[in-house]
Amino acid sequence: MPKTVTICFDATDSTREALEHEAEARDVKVDEIINRAIEQFLTGHQLVNRRLHGRVDVDMSAVARPIDGEIGTAILPGRILDISEGGLKLQCHSEFDDIEEVVKVGGQVEIIFTVPDKEYPVCFTCEVRHIYRKASSELGCEFVDASNENFDSLKAILSANAN
Structure with missing residues (x-):
């Protein structure tokens, strides 16, 4: 299991609320969303559009x-x-x-x-x-x-x- 490190940062109330809402909607923890976003940013991976049909x-x-x-x-x-x-x-x-x-x-x-x-x-x-x-x-x-x-x-x- 990889070693974890605690990172603290300031976030606006609206950002915190949005993260909590998204975590609840996805049934995951807030830190999972943040970790994934940071990993995607650092590795240069783009978010994949999961839609079958173009908007x-x-x-x-x-x-x-x-x-x-x-x-x-x-x-x-x-x-x-x-x-x-x-x-x-x-x-x-x-x-x-x-x-x-x-x-x-x-x-x-x-x-x-x-x-x-x-x-x-x-x-x-x-x-x-x-x-x-x-x-x-x-x-x-x-x-x-x-x-x-x-x-x-x-x-x-x-x-x-x-x-």
Whole structure:
């Protein structure tokens, strides 16, 4: 077993809170995250993009509705910032101080948005994979279920924005 050394450094409260949140989400200790980051920095290894599908930047109005809890308990208006065949990032404009009062990592939400040139909105069921706490909270969501027609609409958005 390699010998360990204790290193102390100052960190802002927001950095400490972000590290603790990420460690909890990954079910690891904070020092594991810090060690990995330092090792990657020192060895020059780049973080690997684990996404199967490339993301496309968009700016579309959307609504998220948590479906794990009581029906109709919360509606989260927001904007889709990027999208792929695998999922999307939703910036929430919520009146909730803590977004995790409404949604949790691993929970499911319905994301409803209107596709350009469509008369009606499309709906995707997603699993919340990440919650980013910023001035406006952002949800990283993975699609878990959609009709073929919805995925056809999604592919049209992706091809139109890829050009």
